[in-house]
Amino acid sequence: MLTNIFISGLGGQGVVTLANLIAQCASEHGLKVSVFNSRGMAQRGGRVTSEIRISDNKNFIYGARISSGQADILLGMEIGESINSISYLKELGTAVILDYSFIPSEMILKKEAYPSQKETSELFLKKTKNLFFVDNPVSPYNIFLLGVFVLLIPLIDKELTFLTQSEVEKSILTIIKRETELSLKTFRQGYEYGAKLAESL
């Protein structure tokens, strides 16, 4: 059994840290995990993605890349980059997307329209009904998104139930060196937000 998680966002948003937190929990739990980060242009405001593949079979040797249409889960940290990543999502996969847009100044100057939340949902709904939008995220966004995601897991994917609140908090303590307290607080805020989101279903 292989679970594929695709994360997309922009440089500076903490995509790679988010991936590391999930990977840390998985390997603490005795699972095999691989991570592939594309962050060549991270410093320069460009697209950053992370591909995580998790298997419960320690001896299974697999490659680190996720093919198009194979991500069970898409975590989107920015609207435009989430749309750019749709092709990776599996038919009926799950997308958890932050309602945050970073509009390039070129588009502002040319007065080009940036996709709205509504347009974005319409695009995603063509592929899956399992779509969660996270409005008004709290900074740091990556940790907030993780909080929301962790709460939603029992509803999304039984293979990922090792990602519990306490396990993730442990990995935050190991991995996040600066402003750890803030991260824990934000993670809990995300978790509470996730609970509200789940209730409203």
Place this chain on the structure above:
Amino acid sequence: MKKMIIGNQAVAYGALSAGIDIATGYPGTPSSEALTELFNFSQKNDPSPYVEWSVNEKVAFEVATGAAWTGKRAITTMKMSGCNVASDSILSVAYSGTRGGLVIYIADDPGAEAGMPEQDTRLFALQAGLPLLEASTPQSAYKLTRFSFELSEKTELPVILRLVTSVSHAQEMVEGDYSYNRLDREASFERDIFKYTKAGSAICVGQHETLLLRLKQAERIVADRRINRLNCRNCSDSTGFSVVSSGSLIPYVNEELMNFEDVPHLALESIYPLDENIVIKMLKKSERVLILEELEPVVEIMIRSLANKLGWCGTILGKMDGLLPRTGKYEREVILKGLEALVRGNRKRKKHENEPIVETPSIGFSEITGNKQNRNDLPPVSIKHPITFCAGCPHRGTFMALVRAIKRNRMDRNKIIVTGDIGCTILGMNPPFNSCWTEVSMGSSIGLAQGFVRGGIREPVVATIGDSTFFHAGMPPLINAVQHRTGFLLIIMDNGWTCMTGFQPNPGTEERFQGANTRQVDISRLVQAMGIDDLQVINPFDQEHSEEVLSQALLARGVRVVIARKECAITVARRGEVESVCVVDPELCNFCKRCLRETGCQALFVSDYEDREIVKIDTDQCNGCTLCITSCPTDAISTGKIK
């Protein structure tokens, strides 16, 4: 011991475990982290191998070779483009061979994720006549790195170790000893002109023959050590099909075969020379063979010619029959397409009668086309976040000043050729500067500029290059320009670091950041020493002065050099040395957006204020360069707020 590391780090630890004495390289995505890891190790550990970031791949390879000729183990690291730079020396050293293990680690990039040609180093191995090993996972990168030294010493040949982006940047748990097993070899070297020089045709041809014998020996060692594997669930039953995969594709093919029929799988991690024994074993069992490899049909060419030599008359599926693409990274879809084609042509003969019927492949061809359809109608919109200079980057100031100087001189921007070069400075080709015209290879900006001048372009030609790229390959062409009096304006953007690849030190980096026993080299003195008198230094954040200097330099004749000097904003910020940031006074901003238009700085954003829109500055991102202040007509922006 197990650690979560990427393929590049696995190469580094494999090399440490093999007891290297020296490691050299030049940064280049997707290879950089290999030498970074070794460099960091050498800074923190004693004993440690000697590690240097060399000025370019050629020099790096030469330094490593010298050490290997004294009997030490050496590794040199580069991306595939660097192999071109070093190839002159590599081809020559292949003839001489080596004494200590000499490993050339090259990272290829199918899919061009780092944006360069999809060069296939396996072809270079054929050209050089050097053994090439290719790792399929970070774990195998660790093991193969160790094995490459053994192979190199047994055959006395340099060995090429190849990883592709999908492996060099993949992170997983890797079992290894994570220690430096120093070999403590005595260095020695004996004069042997028949081996180490090319003095005379007989010597060269003799060395060539030796090289070919050593390759044959490599093939035997690889076979003995069972580097390549023929896997299948139930090999005794011949299905008539086989699939061959090269390096990086092995785990992906395995993954698909789990849900497919029982097809024998020949997994090749030693690519060149071809492990003929195991291939013959595979051919004997098969009537149809599928060859899966990214980029060029290297394995396919070798297997087809072997099959031909043997008189084997089955069918080979691959790229040469037009089935599979020669470009891009192979995704699941391509692998499935190959597998489907493999079994499709021959279904009737597939099963023995009394064998339980194996489920038809759960992943069918229909699904492949299904995938394709999905991909075509999605995503209907694609948002481009253009990569631009970081907030506070001094290169932004240089390109702003250049744009302003061209305008001040009333020159036509569409006629002023600005050649670009590799590294951060090339971002000057993106909006809002739209300045650079070309990007070819390290240092090429300066050579190309001369080509344009010699070709007869009358308007001033401008070459732009960063400090590290200038040191790497910019000096030889600049010397050429001086010697031949080919006039153009060269702008060297000196920010003190090699930034695009992750802020490695270069010869221009301040000594205090370089580590012990180093010396900073001053570009302006170098340029002067080359005989260039028309040299000026600007601070790109002083726009008035920079614009003035550049506008005059554009009009001047001869080889003139302007050095735009200011340290990289990110390295300054990482040391916590940003003193002030800028803020917008919302009352004064009339939302003319000139700041956005001229700087394109990502710290600027549009926000609401009372009932209108204004521009604001994200103080977390701003590094206080003050360039936006020079754009604002209403003096709405000011500096001062301490972070």
